[in-house]
Amino acid sequence: SQERLFNFAAGPATLPESVLRRAQSELFLWRGSGMSVMEMSHRGKDFKSIIEKAEADLRTLLQIPSDYSVLFLQGGATTQFAAVPLNVCRSAADPVDYILTGSWSDKAFKEAQKYSKPNAIWSGKPEKYTKIPSFSDLQQNPDAKYLHICANETIHGVEYKTYPTPLNPDAVLVADMSSNFCSKPVDVSRFGIIYAGAQKNVGPSGVTIVIIRNDLIGEAQEITPVMLDYKIHADNNSLYNTPPCFGIYMCGLVFEDLLDQGGLAQVEKRNVEKAQILYNAIDRSNGFYRCPVEKSVRSLMNVPFTLEKPELEAEFIKEAAKENMVQLKGHRSVGGMRASIYNAMPLAGVQKLVSFMKDFQAKHA
Ligand code: PMP
Numbered sequence: 001s002q003e004r005l006f007n008f009a010a011g012p013a014t015l016p017e018s019v020l021r022r023a024q025s026e027l028f029l030w031r032g033s034g035m036s037v038m039e040m041s042h043r044g045k046d047f048k049s050i051i052e053k054a055e056a057d058l059r060t061l062l063q064i065p066s067d068y069s070v071l072f073l074q075g076g077a078t079t080q081f082a083a084v085p086l087n088v089c090r091s092a093a094d095p096v097d098y099i100l101t102g103s104w105s106d107k108a109f110k111e112a113q114k115y116s117k118p119n120a121i122w123s124g125k126p127e128k129y130t131k132i133p134s135f136s137d138l139q140q141n142p143d144a145k146y147l148h149i150c151a152n153e154t155i156h157g158v159e160y161k162t163y164p165t166p167l168n169p170d171a172v173l174v175a176d177m178s179s180n181f182c183s184k185p186v187d188v189s190r191f192g193i194i195y196a197g198a199q200k201n202v203g204p205s206g207v208t209i210v211i212i213r214n215d216l217i218g219e220a221q222e223i224t225p226v227m228l229d230y231k232i233h234a235d236n237n238s239l240y241n242t243p244p245c246f247g248i249y250m251c252g253l254v255f256e257d258l259l260d261q262g263g264l265a266q267v268e269k270r271n272v273e274k275a276q277i278l279y280n281a282i283d284r285s286n287g288f289y290r291c292p293v294e295k296s297v298r299s300l301m302n303v304p305f306t307l308e309k310p311e312l313e314a315e316f317i318k319e320a321a322k323e324n325m326v327q328l329k330g331h332r333s334v335g336g337m338r339a340s341i342y343n344a345m346p347l348a349g350v351q352k353l354v355s356f357m358k359d360f361q362a363k364h365a
Contacts, residue, residue: 006349009327010154010302010340011179011200019253019344037249042242050245051238054252061255061264064188064211071210071230072238072248077104077178077197080208081111083228084174084193087220088145089116097121097144097171099164102129102153103333104176112148115221119144129156132297140167146192147173152180152299154200155331157291157338159299163190172216180301181209182258183343184268192216200301201342203251206244258343267343268300274341274350275300281354288361306336312364313337319360325353 007014030037033046055070096116098109100123112118122133147166152159172192181196193212199205218231282289291305330336
């Protein structure tokens with residue numbers, strides 16, 4: 001089919017049409033360079049201008065303080081599960097705290113066991129990962145080097161609306177923001193490290209962005225592979241080795257687009273509106289659709305829901321696909337449905353989904 005679909009995938013995910021068209025128009029020849037971005041040297045002046053503009057625009061979007069570095073890396077957010085303890089802990093004996101709110105923070109916690117002594121100070125698993133804990137009840141280790149959270153659990157659809165503070169005044173808050181990166185303003189100064197895979201809100205897969213306070217750079221454990229050492233990447237402006245050039249270029253186009261939309265406060269407004277429409281449709285369906293997540297921490301990005309009659313799920317997905325709405329199946333670990341409605345999902349896509357859901361219910365109630 002020649003038509004673009006409404007793609008509700010969790011990542012890789014839908015990108016802004018204007019960005020795709022711009023990339024298309026510049027694909028063969030990037031401005032005056034006589035070649036495409038994919039072909040140019042990562043050390044030449046053209047690519048240097050691309051990566052510098054991407055960083056500058058991201059700094060503007062998130063108002064990143066000057067004592068933070070921005071790194072464009074590879075290996076996905078999964079690589080950061082190891083890089084964080086390797087860089088922040090002096091040895092594998094150092095204690096660190098993890099809050100487990102879903103599959104992704106659990107994966108980060110498990111990887112950290114190889115390079116630190118992580119303590120799961122709270123787990124939402126007994127309640128099927130539908131909650132964020134109250135911060136005052138957390139039993140933090142006063143010696144922990146950092147407190148790790150997943151700001152938005154992509155699979156379970158739980159999102160922090162405020163952030164905890166590490167108990168140890170020398171510790172920092174570390175956040176995996178893969179699935180809500182640049183979806184709303186964030187006070188970067190609350191965090192020691194923010195990391196995110198690009199492939200949900202800001203670009204194609206293959207780029208991982210790390211925002212790190214400079215004093216955390218430079219004391220990685222000795223066993224740290226060179227590609228996981230933040231100092232190597234910071235000293236070389238993310239050009240120690242060949243970076244994912246085209247992906248960084250695409251992220252740059254997305255950042256420009258987000259600035260053109262009025263910045264992250266505007267982006268958040270639209271995301272709130274989209275999420276409200278969808279959650280309202282679920283909550284007002286008399287139980288035909290259900291979202292298991294506690295209302296106060298429902299994600300603006302990933303909306304999981306189940307059908308009262310699970311035997312209708314396959315038909316729901318099939319019928320939705322006939323109307324050009326795809327990738328609505330929930331993650332295989334939780335089942336049900338999931339609609340990911342990142343920045344680039346237009347309001348029209350959410351409206352169409354909600355109207356489909358109402359029709360489907362009317363047919364099957
Ligand atoms: N953290 C979160 C919150 C995610 O959603 C994902 C990917 N879905 C990851 C980590 C893993 O990212 P990657 O595939 O880029 O390694």
